[in-house]
Amino acid sequence: MIEGACHFVIFGSTGNLATKKLLPALYHLEQAGRLPPDLTFFAFGRREWDTAAWNAHMQEVLQKRLRNFDAALFGKFCKRFSYVRGELDNADSYQELAYRLGKTEITTPSNTIFYLAIKPTEFGEVVSNLGAVGLNKDKGKHRIVIEKPFGDDLESALMLNERLHKYFNEDQIYRIDHYMGKETVQNLIVFRFANLMIEPLWNRNFIDHVQITVAEDIGIENRADYYDRAGALRDMIQNHLMQLLTLVAMEPPAALEADAVRDEKVKVLRSIRPIPRRAIHAQALRAQYGPGHINGQGVAGYQEEPGVEANSVTETYVALKLYIDNWRWRGVPFYLRTGKRLAKQASGIALRFRQPPQQLFRETPIESIEPNWITFSIQPTETIKAELQVRLPGLEMDTRTAHLNASYRMDSEQPLDAYEALLLDVVEGDRTLFIRFDEVEWAWRVVDPILKNWSQEREFIHTYPAGSWGPPEAARLFDSEDQSWRNEF
Template sequence: MTLQQPPQALPCHFVIFGATGDLAALKLLPALYRLDVGGHLPAGMSIIALGRRPWSEADWLQHLEESIRRRTGEQFNARVYRRFAARFAYVAGDLHDPAIYQTLSDRLCADQSCAHAAFYLSLKPSDFGEVIQRLEQAGLNRPRGLHRIVVEKPFGEDIDSARQLNRLLHDAFDEEQIYRIDHYLGKETVQNLLVFRFANTLIEPLWNRNYIDHVQISVAEQAGVSTRADYYDKAGALRDMLQNHLLQLLTLVAMEPPPALEADALRDEKVKVLRSIRPIEDQVINAHAFRAQYGPGSIDGVPVPGYQDEAGVAPHSIAETFVAAKFYVDNWRWRGVPFYLRTGKRLAQQLSLVAIRFRHPPQQLFRETPLEFIEPNWVLLSLQPSESMHIELHSKQPGLGMDTRIIRLDASYRRGREKTLEAYETLLLDIMEGDRSLFLRFDEVEWAWRVVDPILRHWTRQRDFIHTYPAGSWGPLEADRLFDKLEQSWRNQL
């Protein structure tokens, strides 16, 4: 998503810390390959992969090819892959060892034509601070203002640690060099939400408390913790998903039109939304937030273990794998409209959905007909498994009676064989081009932590019990207690 940005030099080197990890194999390497297929990578750009595994260059290239083939399938292009693989150099070593940073410095300095680099920290959040400090100690942040550094979410584990991490970053880099990434902002449907709202006079006049009953934002995953138990058991669903992905979606749904389509103007409006979210007092936390953990069950008919039985999970862990929360945005547009956010692992299906439910018509015109109760209208924005937008309306069924059926207006922006652009492709290209529009400014991060910190502190004091739900379900029934009205319920499908 290219907004109005001043031209900047493209990096000659792209450095991936944690290149042998899952994120790199599943997302970063395939995205870089697809950018190369499309001719978007600078011709002379090298990619330096740093990892702990004691691999040779041949071992790394085998891993690279397997990762690319697994994610591209029949679209694998051997000619482009050879060009892509030739960009790589592999550096093995421990991130805590200063020698690896000296090796990296030597490799960058060996290129006399360009030393401009982008450092991507595809690491556990607990490693961010040390890597940033060691980059500075090795002089890899100099000259100041030249390089770029990309930090994955979550940015900190609470508001205090987020501020500390931000100070470390600013000690070594300028704000214009820092890219705090949230890959949900790179999804085309998320970007299309801005167009859907602000380019259509049909929609924007209805987008307020006068017409909208409530908003639901759901991100459901069928997968369990897999190999991420070491991280996930310390983070939980609130830190891993709600504080970043879901709150970012909330800001895009609720924000005012920015005065211009520029990076800071867009982020200013998002911060205003976060600042307007009503603080949750400690005594009412349980009425606004609910957590649970998946137990044994089945996914698509295949038995799966409960969270407590997953490899790497601490005994008697109370890390939440499901969280639901209710927020109010106390501004002129949204006062009194609840925003229900929900995310969880081992749920019934893979689903990322923004569902906006409209109010009932003010007049009971059909009370003496079969339409005594009319289902409300919905606007549905699907991010997964399909990228689409739908509006649900009522239409009379053919015949003598006054019966209706729901008709769906499909506002999908993809036609025919138009290809899906992966979120990381968009974001990696933006990093290279110096476009920070889809990346987080620190005040966004800080205000998001302010929103969830009361919930975190409350749950920290409750260490002896957590609700459970069977894997393969839609989560615990107790989450329904968040709804303001009996007629409100979770929207689980398009």
């Protein structure tokens, strides 16, 4: 816990991320009484506003997005804010910011958070300008929060990290991945390591394969300028799905401390078997959505989206097969899948157990036994389930699947937004759920060969109709005929 008064500077304060995620999350933390009384915010933006105009904008944003907007609470909340007019590429704007920080009740900005809710291409410039006016110096506990994606490939990630470390130490850098703040994801650690009957089965002797899916029914939502350069592999696999994989596969950390947890995650990433060029088509598949229907409404294909380049081969769907070569997981395939304009919004993790070694029921009406599963639903619901086989009542020997639901939230308990948890961790200085650079680096090492291969293959990409579960060709990744994609969690 970092003691003392704290400044919180939001770069890109009028952008989509701040509007949709940061401001609602901070308001909810205020509502819950979790924000320290001496925490103040500075909204940095290019609009010709003063603090009163900013507060009016913030009120409009929150009234539109929140069902439980409270005018009295907002009055308390907006007193924390000041508006700083500036340009990200203007050195004088940072001098003004430094002056404004120093003019507050804190005589020097000794405990300041800089949140970069801006385009990744602007990270380096902002960091350099902060350093130029001395706002990087660790007079107290300065820290900088960076959104994904961290680089476009391994080389650019290394260059960006070098530029960051020119001005900030690693323990000052908070690389945020909002999936790490989701409650099901955090519950995964507790489920595994607090239950003795689970952890002994969590290995290659009992697990047949693992599936990790992040499916979206939305399209690119007017983000073609970013998405058509990034694609699903960079946008989702390299960060969100790789982080989920590390939590499923990691060994028990020595303690629930930031570096102990992150050390184990890095060991998983370093153990992922490199994909040779000749095996890329056997282990990775990309596709792009075409026209189709979502919730009964016709939607355009990716190439018809505004701002998308003609004949673009940017992938909106990726399916990937990985192997982790260590004692726990050797030989167990991990199937990762993500896509836009799929049948529904659904994110989850599913572990399928191996079949019993004895064919005990071969002379009964039971032709085959359905396998056991453990599933973690991340969204839209947050649940943990186990699937077991039980005997059907009656005279015949037959079975059906029983679902054991380990739901962890009572009806009266409200769900916590991922950003609420992560923002509070930033304020308190807890780095456990944030990404260390060696995690970023090794995740890029996994996907970089695929990116390079796809960048050279520009003539063809598989397609799938919007509203489907993706291209049928994705089934070719499975190691055996009895494996298939699971769409329910």
